[in-house]
Amino acid sequence: MEFLPLTEPVLLILLSLAGQPRHGYSILKDVEQMSDGRVVLSTGTLYGALRRLLDEDWIERIEEQDSSRGRQAYRLTTRGRRNLQVEVGRMKQLTRLANLRIAGKQA
């Protein structure tokens, strides 16, 4: 996996799309909520990330029912979901190791 590990904003964007398809504004608000206001993306940053994720086939555009407002919804592709699972697995392993080390046990 060339692109792993992911940065926190991209990880949050992918997690936002993991539950359901979302359009841009919904992703921004969900990312802000998930990070307790710590990560607030600008539209420039969001669409730079979405462009790259689209190009890498991690996400795809889907037709939005309300297309009159220039909205486009996005969802994870199979590849994107698989990569997200790999990244979460890596983080779990890291967390487990960190907990063991902090507790003073050898892993």
Next chain:
Amino acid sequence: MLTLNVYRHLLLLYPASHRDRFGEEMVSVFGEMQAEATGMGTGAQIGFFVRETAGLVTGALREHWRSLGGGSIGLLFPTRRVTMHSEFRFPKATAVLMTIILAGVIVAIKQGEAIVASVPHVSQPVGTIHPVHSVLLGGIVQGIVFFYAAGMIGWAILFAMRRSGVHRLAETSGTPK
């Protein structure tokens, strides 16, 4: 503040391909965010304005860099050599600090006005002290103009490099094919 019209103009900093693909969508999302920010305090609005302006300018530079063949410069994945912060954060502490500084400036000006009023004008009266509000507004407008001009200059440089073929240098290989 950053209006939809100004936002549309700042979008011109992006490569045409990016604008065609995401332009209308970005404007739509910005409109929703702007409507939400309108109901917030001044600090939050300034934070929103700075974040959006900085995000657009840096995003446009990244997209131009990528279109020149420079690849990603750390927007998404930290494995790249150059890593940039992909979000602009405006800490609340900064807003508090700015408020304190503003209060200090206002107090200093008021005291200055009081001193001027207490000193009798013998020969040369002290010049008019402009109200701090107009000075601040002027500074914000100048800031917008500065960001816009800096973005346009950056875009012009990248455009000139593209026209001159400099970007192709990165594609050249040291070994014969």
